Amino acid sequence: MFxxxxxxxxxxxxxxxxxxIMAPMAVLAALGMLLVKKAVHSALLLAWVMITLxxxxxxxxxxxxxxxxxxVYTGAVMMLFLFILMLVGVDSSDSLVENIKGQRPxxxxxxxxxxxxxxxxxxxxxxxxxxxxxxxxxADGNVQGIAQQLFTRYVxxxxxxxALLITAALxxxxxAHSERxxxxxxxxxxxxxRQASLADTAGLPASGVYARHNAVDVPALLPDGSAAPTxxxxxxxxxGDIIASEPFELTANEEEEN
Amino acid sequence: xxxxxxxxxxxxxxxxxSAFLLLLGRIADKWGHILATLISASTFGxxxxxxxxxxxxxxxxxxxxxRIFEWISVGSFKVDASLLLxxxxxxxxxxxxxxxxxxxxxxxAYMSHDRDRRRFFAYLNLFVAAMLLLVLGDSxxxxxxxxxxxxxxxxxxxxxxxxxxxxxxxxKKAFIANRVGDIGLSLAIMxxxxxxxxxxxxxxxxxxxxASAAALTAIGAxxxxxxxxxxxxxxxxxxxxxxxxxxxxxxxxxxAATMVTAGVYLxxxxxxxxxxxxxxxxLVVIVGAITLLFGAIVGTAKDDIKKALAASTMSQIGYxxxxxxxxxxxxxxxxxxxxxxxxFKASMxxxxxxxxxxxxxxxxxxxxxxxxxxxxxxxxxxGLGYLAIIGVPPFAGFYxxxxxxxxxxxxxxxxxxxxxxxxxxxxxxxxFYMTRVFVLTFSGEKxxxxxxxxxxxxxxxxxxxxxxxxxxVASGFLLSKGSALVHWLAPVVNSSNVESGKELMPPVVxxxxxxxxxxxxxxxxxxxxRKSVPLEAPTGSLLTRFARRDLGQDDFNHNVLVRPGRAIxxxxxxxxxxxxxxxxxxxxxxxxxxxxxxxxxxxxxxxxYALLMTAGAVALLAAIWxxxx
Amino acid sequence: MDISNYIYLSAILFTIGAIGVVVRRNAIVVFMCxxxxxxxxxxxxxxxxxxxxxxxxxxxxxxxxxxxACEVVVGLAIIVTMYRSRRSASVDDASLxxx
Numbered sequence: 001m002f003x004x005x006x007x008x009x010x011x012x013x014x015x016x017x018x019x020x021i022m023a024p025m026a027v028l029a030a031l032g033m034l035l036v037k038k039a040v041h042s043a044l045l046l047a048w049v050m051i052t053l054x055x056x057x058x059x060x061x062x063x064x065x066x067x068x069x070x071x072v073y074t075g076a077v078m079m080l081f082l083f084i085l086m087l088v089g090v091d092s093s094d095s096l097v098e099n100i101k102g103q104r105p106x107x108x109x110x111x112x113x114x115x116x117x118x119x120x121x122x123x124x125x126x127x128x129x130x131x132x133x134x135x136x137x138x139a140d141g142n143v144q145g146i147a148q149q150l151f152t153r154y155v156x157x158x159x160x161x162x163a164l165l166i167t168a169a170l171x172x173x174x175x176a177h178s179e180r181x182x183x184x185x186x187x188x189x190x191x192x193x194r195q196a197s198l199a200d201t202a203g204l205p206a207s208g209v210y211a212r213h214n215a216v217d218v219p220a221l222l223p224d225g226s227a228a229p230t231x232x233x234x235x236x237x238x239x240g241d242i243i244a245s246e247p248f249e250l251t252a253n254e255e256e257e258n
Numbered sequence: 259x260x261x262x263x264x265x266x267x268x269x270x271x272x273x274x275x276s277a278f279l280l281l282l283g284r285i286a287d288k289w290g291h292i293l294a295t296l297i298s299a300s301t302f303g304x305x306x307x308x309x310x311x312x313x314x315x316x317x318x319x320x321x322x323x324x325r326i327f328e329w330i331s332v333g334s335f336k337v338d339a340s341l342l343l344x345x346x347x348x349x350x351x352x353x354x355x356x357x358x359x360x361x362x363x364x365x366x367a368y369m370s371h372d373r374d375r376r377r378f379f380a381y382l383n384l385f386v387a388a389m390l391l392l393v394l395g396d397s398x399x400x401x402x403x404x405x406x407x408x409x410x411x412x413x414x415x416x417x418x419x420x421x422x423x424x425x426x427x428x429x430k431k432a433f434i435a436n437r438v439g440d441i442g443l444s445l446a447i448m449x450x451x452x453x454x455x456x457x458x459x460x461x462x463x464x465x466x467x468x469a470s471a472a473a474l475t476a477i478g479a480x481x482x483x484x485x486x487x488x489x490x491x492x493x494x495x496x497x498x499x500x501x502x503x504x505x506x507x508x509x510x511x512x513x514a515a516t517m518v519t520a521g522v523y524l525x526x527x528x529x530x531x532x533x534x535x536x537x538x539x540x541l542v543v544i545v546g547a548i549t550l551l552f553g554a555i556v557g558t559a560k561d562d563i564k565k566a567l568a569a570s571t572m573s574q575i576g577y578x579x580x581x582x583x584x585x586x587x588x589x590x591x592x593x594x595x596x597x598x599x600x601x602f603k604a605s606m607x608x609x610x611x612x613x614x615x616x617x618x619x620x621x622x623x624x625x626x627x628x629x630x631x632x633x634x635x636x637x638x639x640x641g642l643g644y645l646a647i648i649g650v651p652p653f654a655g656f657y658x659x660x661x662x663x664x665x666x667x668x669x670x671x672x673x674x675x676x677x678x679x680x681x682x683x684x685x686x687x688x689x690f691y692m693t694r695v696f697v698l699t700f701s702g703e704k705x706x707x708x709x710x711x712x713x714x715x716x717x718x719x720x721x722x723x724x725x726x727x728x729x730x731v732a733s734g735f736l737l738s739k740g741s742a743l744v745h746w747l748a749p750v751v752n753s754s755n756v757e758s759g760k761e762l763m764p765p766v767v768x769x770x771x772x773x774x775x776x777x778x779x780x781x782x783x784x785x786x787x788r789k790s791v792p793l794e795a796p797t798g799s800l801l802t803r804f805a806r807r808d809l810g811q812d813d814f815n816h817n818v819l820v821r822p823g824r825a826i827x828x829x830x831x832x833x834x835x836x837x838x839x840x841x842x843x844x845x846x847x848x849x850x851x852x853x854x855x856x857x858x859x860x861x862x863x864x865x866x867y868a869l870l871m872t873a874g875a876v877a878l879l880a881a882i883w884x885x886x887x
Numbered sequence: 888m889d890i891s892n893y894i895y896l897s898a899i900l901f902t903i904g905a906i907g908v909v910v911r912r913n914a915i916v917v918f919m920c921x922x923x924x925x926x927x928x929x930x931x932x933x934x935x936x937x938x939x940x941x942x943x944x945x946x947x948x949x950x951x952x953x954x955x956a957c958e959v960v961v962g963l964a965i966i967v968t969m970y971r972s973r974r975s976a977s978v979d980d981a982s983l984x985x986x
Contacts, residue, residue, distance in 0.1 A: 016888035132940025168957035
């Protein structure tokens with residue numbers, strides 16, 4: 001589809017239009033990654049950047065890589081990220097307050113220096129380079145071309161990388177594995193009574209049950225009328241998916257009426 | 259020049275024997291001394307073979323060389339470890355190994371009660387090996403190795419009974435005095451290298467005629483300093499008296515065959531330097547004349563038999579040094595006196611050792627007296643040596659010493675009169691103090707106490723003494739018969755063409771004069787010491803007391819050298835503590851403060867480290883940016 | 888349009904990723920920023936491939952992807968382990984290197 005639209009191998013107008021639309025959005029998305037508070041949003045923005053890059057790959061005659069980028073990166077890797085995010089807990093959001101002295105200004109200074117120097121060097125090196133283009137190389141098809149290279153010249157590297165993949169899989173299993181001991185109900189109850197405080201021994205309070213609202217996202221009320229913080233899941237609290245309990249709290253007037 | 263392949267054995271035999279005995283340890287205790295003596299004797303055998311082989315050759319072919327290996331090769335500077343055996347070397351080789359072997363034999367009996375006899379013999383062999391290397395090296399650098407080896411061996415032997423602190427101190431004193439001389443030798447070698455680009459005798463000899471007078475004088479003065487250190491000449495003579503701390507055979511070896519003769523050898527070997535520099539020759543004769551009188555005067559005041567003999571050695575070496583300074587004709591006479599002195603001084607030292615052996619190691623001559631009756635062989639051999647040293651004809655000293663006195667007078671002018679007079683005066687004092695030694699020891703009343711039971715020494719001790727005394731009777735006549743030694747040495751020291759100098763005094767007159775002063779000296783001593791000898795030394799005149807203190811040489815050294823040296827050391831120590839240590843501490847403190855401030859970088863936060871990495875990447879990019887500018 | 892614009896874009900994305908690694912504290916976000924840097928490098932590779940007219944750049948990019956996949960697997964496993972023991976995914980909490 002993109003191939004048809006873009007006159008591959010050239011920098012004609014369609015590609016330029018594509019670039020000037022997609023590239024600023026990718027940069028904005030990347031910057032957004034840094035600035036948003038929640039990790040889930042960062043992940044989604046990164047997925048956007050990756051899809052943009054996939055489009056660019058296809059525009060640049062790297063059809064195979066473009067597809068792989070979508071399937072492997074955006075599909076598999078990013079889903080893995082999200083999965084781990086859910087596992088670790090969405091409530092593990094950063095506070096963006098910096099607590100290492102001078103880290104942020106130094107980082108911005110370093111970034112400006114790094115980016116400036118890099119752009120300047122690239123400008124010197126590749127600006128106005130006449131591109132050979134991949135039309136000739138991709139004459140038999142991009143996938144065939146890569147396959148031929150991969151299984152002839154790069155076959156050893158390919159095999160080594162496969163060994164690396166297996167090792168990484170094993171390593172991840174070893175790292176993530178944990179011995180799970182069977183704990184009996186009796187032991188659990190004993191542990192519960194041996195806590196520092198006996199306040200939660202009988203279990204955490206249930207969420208609020210009210211005449212006008214009955215859900216897990218509303219905190220229960222304590223005898224004095226204030227909200228009980230432990231009565232709702234901390235995950236919901238972190239997401240902000242809770243309803244404030246003020247409307248259900250007993251006011252002094254109501255108390256008098258009764 | 260003949261190329262030889264077996265000169266190395268001369269050095270290797272005693273050297274390996276020494277290493278063998280030292281490494282083997284106590285296992286070799288029972289037979290170590292026999293092995294060492296056999297090795298020494300076989301070295302003498304090799305020397306004899308070489309001597310006769312040399313005699314059978316003629317002219318330039320007499321000198322033999324052997325290249326062992328390339329030692330130093332730095333750019334154009336090349337030094338081979340190679341040996342040279344010429345007419346001069348062979349004299350020393352025979353003296354060292356011959357007298358050395360006799361001393362080995364003597365030591366078997368003398369040291370028989372010492373539990374470290376094997377170690378003693380290993381050191382003796384080392385001494386012989388080092389001395390042979392000294393006289394066989396074909397360059398100043400090879401000589402230097404032997405020179406240092408001799409210094410080491412003498413240190414080990416003088417301090418052989420190092421369990422006594424005084425003896426260990428004496429060994430250190432000898433070593434340090436020798437080091438002063440060694441500085442002279444190393445400086446001489448360096449100057450020679452800068453001047454001639456070579457340190458071989460041949461190379462320096464070839465370059466000497468073209469060198470500047472200043473350079474030659476400098477080399478000559480430095481060589482003289484070296485010789486003064488090794489041969490105990492003024493002003494480095496102080497170690498010789500204390501060197502008597504070693505066992506008596508060692509004293510004999512040091513005084514007769516090795517060590518002190520090295521200085522005479524060095525100057526004779528460097529004759530081409532001294533021939534070309536009149537100033538150096540003047541320095542040499544001054545040192546020689548001063549030392550011969552100095553030693554003689556000290557000798558008159560000593561009551562310790564070994565120290566009296568040591569002073570006499572100093573004086574006799576002074577004669578030799580004086581002779582070497584008298585130009586080409588003197589070298590041969592110096593060597594002749596050296597050889598005859600080797601015999602009679604060894605004979606007398608071994609005699610003194612024999613006396614001590616019989617007298618429970620008593621060395622004070624005032625407690626001897628009348629020993630001639632109980633030790634006839636010792637008395638006879640010592641007496642022959644005594645007659646030789648004072649120069650009574652036809653004993654050896656007469657031939658050699660008279661020649662030196664004669665040559666001194668023939669130096670001409672005021673200098674001749676002064677030098678000849680000094681030599682003559684020295685001869686008189688020598689006669690006086692040697693007679694004193696002989697009379698105090700062997701004749702007169704017996705003055706030893708009840709505990710001593712003097713007896714004649716075993717045959718292993720008196721046989722070497724007899725052999726040496728025969729040498730001290732006959733060697734002078736044999737060497738001077740038909741100027742045998744002068745002709746033999748002529749190719750080395752260039753003496754033949756100066757043979758017929760102008761003679762201020764005919765030899766007969768000189769001999770008569772010398773004999774006259776000797777008789778005066780002898781009679782003076784007999785008159786003074788024949789009758790009563792107090793057991794305690796009388797206070798004596800100012801000069802006597804001064805002479806007993808070695809003419810103030812130790813006081814001089816202490817006040818002029820040691821004290822300022824200590825002051826300088828103290829000052830340097832202060833500078834070291836305050837200035838140098840201050841700098842070091844300042845560096846330490848600076849580093850410490852830097853580390854404390856740098857420590858803050860290590861805050862443990864991964865992100866800080868990542869930031870540092872980024873900064874590094876920025877620096878790298880900046881470098882690339884600048885390079886590709 | 889000049890092809891080198893792709894390279895400029897790549898440099899900008901790489902720099903943004905670097906800032907993210909230094910500034911963000913959530914280990915997962917830091918990790919995502921590393922991924923962003925790798926992707927930026929890949930874009931440069933692909934562009935170089937186009938400029939030079941051969942497939943070596945694309946092959947390199949392919950290998951980068953594979954290695955990045957390995958890295959993600961191991962890295963996320965580490966984060967899970969870390970979270971399990973410290974109940975936190977903040978990189979600042981793991982500041983034991985100081986001691």
